Amino acid sequence: MAFMMAWIRPGEKVLTAAEVKKLPVGTKVTIIGADRRGECTRQECTVAQSYKTKVLRWMSFYESGTYPIRDNPSKRYVIREG
Numbered sequence: 001m002a003f004m005m006a007w008i009r010p011g012e013k014v015l016t017a018a019e020v021k022k023l024p025v026g027t028k029v030t031i032i033g034a035d036r037r038g039e040c041t042r043q044e045c046t047v048a049q050s051y052k053t054k055v056l057r058w059m060s061f062y063e064s065g066t067y068p069i070r071d072n073p074s075k076r077y078v079i080r081e082g
Helices: 017-022
Strands: 012-015 028-034 040-050 053-059 064-068 076-080
Touching: 012 017, 017 053, 017 076, 040 064
Parallel strands: none
Antiparallel strands: 012 076, 028 040, 028 076, 040 053, 053 064
């Protein structure tokens, strides 16, 4: 499913992977994409340092993990402006 610009909320700024890598550690970033049914998904993450690279770390009540920071045509990285 293609990304829909309507999923971006007012007050959110879209960033590229290169811009996300330049953010300081601890910055909150949201990954917006589509699930297998085409529904909007939003994953709240934090920029973290992993050895020599930066990654996006996510946590839920029962588990946690990391995502590599890469450009993907079906996903967008956004931050809250202000």
